[in-house]
Amino acid sequence: MRIDIAAQSDVGRRKKNNEDSYGVVREGAPGVQLFQEGAFLCVADGLGGHIGGEIASKLAVTLVREALKEPCPPPPPDAEELDEQGPIPVLRDACGRANENIYRTNQDLITKGRPMGTTLLAAVVMPKKAYLANAGDSRAYHIRESGIIARTEDHSWVDEQVKQGLMSKDEAEKDARKNVVTRCIGTHPQVEIDTYTWHIVPGDMLLLCTDGLVNMVRDTEISAEFRKGGSPAEIAHRLVALANENGGKDNITVVVADIEPSPLTVFMRRFKAFLRGPGAKLFWVLAALLYGGLWFLGGLLTGRSL
Numbered sequence: 001m002r003i004d005i006a007a008q009s010d011v012g013r014r015k016k017n018n019e020d021s022y023g024v025v026r027e028g029a030p031g032v033q034l035f036q037e038g039a040f041l042c043v044a045d046g047l048g049g050h051i052g053g054e055i056a057s058k059l060a061v062t063l064v065r066e067a068l069k070e071p072c073p074p075p076p077p078d079a080e081e082l083d084e085q086g087p088i089p090v091l092r093d094a095c096g097r098a099n100e101n102i103y104r105t106n107q108d109l110i111t112k113g114r115p116m117g118t119t120l121l122a123a124v125v126m127p128k129k130a131y132l133a134n135a136g137d138s139r140a141y142h143i144r145e146s147g148i149i150a151r152t153e154d155h156s157w158v159d160e161q162v163k164q165g166l167m168s169k170d171e172a173e174k175d176a177r178k179n180v181v182t183r184c185i186g187t188h189p190q191v192e193i194d195t196y197t198w199h200i201v202p203g204d205m206l207l208l209c210t211d212g213l214v215n216m217v218r219d220t221e222i223s224a225e226f227r228k229g230g231s232p233a234e235i236a237h238r239l240v241a242l243a244n245e246n247g248g249k250d251n252i253t254v255v256v257a258d259i260e261p262s263p264l265t266v267f268m269r270r271f272k273a274f275l276r277g278p279g280a281k282l283f284w285v286l287a288a289l290l291y292g293g294l295w296f297l298g299g300l301l302t303g304r305s306l
Contacts, residue, residue, distance in 0.1 A: 001027065001037035001127050004258040006232035010240045012212055013248030019046030020210050020253035021057035021118075023065050034068045034087050038126040041255050043138050045119040045210040047184060052116035059105075060098045060120045060185050067094035087124045088195050091133035095120055095185065095193045099135075102186030117187040121152070121208055125257060130206060132196040136184045139214050141207040142198045146227035148219055150198055154211075155183035179211065179250075202260035205232070209239075212250035216243040232256035 005026070011018040025032060025040040034040075044060045046053025067090050075085060098120060106115035119136025132140055134152050137159070142150040153159065157180040161167035183191060200206075205226060213222075217239065225238050236256045243252045 001039075001125075002260050002263075003039050003125060004232050004261050005039060005041070005255065006236045007253070007255040008233075008236040008240050009253040010212075010244065010248075010251065012251050013244055015251055017054060018251045019053040019057055020044065020212070020251040021046070021054075021061045022208075022253050022255055023061045024255065025065060025068055029068075032068045033071045034090060035072060035124055035126050038124060039257065040065065040068055040122070040124055041206070041208050041257060042120075042122040043208045043210055043253050043255060044121070044185075045136065045138050045212070045251070045253070047114075047117040047119075047181070047187075050114045050116050050187075053118065056102055056116040056118040056186050059102060060118045063098040063101055064091070064094040064120065064122050067091065085197060086126065086129060086131050088131050088133070088197065091122055091124065091131060092193045092195055095122065095133050095135060096191070099185045099191045100189075103189055106186060115187050117184045119181065119210070120185045123206065123208060125200070125206065125259070128200060130196075130198045130200050132198070134194045134196070135191050137179075137181050137211045137214075139209055139211070140196075141209075141219075141222065142200070143205040143207060143223070143226050144201075144203070146223055148223055150196075151219075152196060153194065154214075155194075156181050156211075179215070200259050202262075204259045205235075206255075206257040206259070207239075208255040210251065210253045212248075212252035213239060213243050213254055215250060216246040216248065216252070232258050 005024055007022050007024055009018060009020050009022060021044045023042040027037050027039060042061050042064060044057035046057035070090050072087050073089055119138040121134045121138040121140055123130055123132045123140060132152065135155060137154040137156040139154060140152045141148050157177050158167060160182055185191060225235055236254045239254050240252050
């Protein structure tokens with residue numbers, strides 16, 4: 001399965017340390033049994049102000065990535081149970097183990113201050129489907145023809161207010177408490193994990209990101225960046241730059257995946273990237289020499305024919 005993937009993480013303009021972490025594992029990587037075709041994508045955002053937020057996010061990504069060594073469970077007897085299909089049970093259990101590990105570490109090592117914690121968003125992309133598990137306010141988008149057709153729900157205080165009708169979406173986006181999460185990994189003995197199964201087709205794109213992007217860039221702006229086109233690397237770069245232009249108040253991490261782009265699309269993207277890189281000057285020199293050589297050869301052949 002062909003997937004073009006790019007990831008970028010930036011400290012932003014206000015923070016001194018980057019407490020975000022991410023992981024990307026492609027098919028064929030050593031030890032991977034959970035999927036034969038596809039990829040694993042993951043982002044985690046260490047809780048700001050908590051001791052060891054950076055450690056928590058890295059540990060969560062490492063622990064959930066260990067689940068890739070497990071085989072994919074057989075389909076359940078009831079095919080309608082989407083929350084039990086494919087690798088969903090494995091992802092959910094892996095997030096639970098990460099929570100237990102970080103919570104136990106908090107109990108053993110942290111005696112003062114708030115315990116370390118992190119958001120955790122993991123996805124396994126396989127032919128025709130993407131399976132996701134989420135705790136916290138990192139977010140995933142399913143994008144088709146540059147429009148957002150699905151997104152994960154945030155576990156944040158303002159999101160809860162919107163669901164209860166106590167706050168509008170516009171009010172939530174401007175509220176100073178939008179960074180307060182109601183669910184995360186590591187701060188409590190148990191955590192509920194939301195799971196999603198998205199049906200994907202060639203040409204679809206997935207975006208996984210921390211709240212450093214979504215708190216600075218509206219969904220309409222995200223869609224606009226995808227409409228501009230380009231490779232996942234170019235889109236990721238533009239999104240991070242836009243978040244910084246809008247204030248960059250937090251760390252920013254994005255993972256962009258293009259599902260089964262055509263070989264011609266991949267070639268053209270890489271060729272354009274090459275032309276913008278350090279090898280462009282040499283390419284144009286060689287092209288000019290080749291062009292001049294062909295004209296010279298043509299002139300010789302024409303002169304002989306006369």
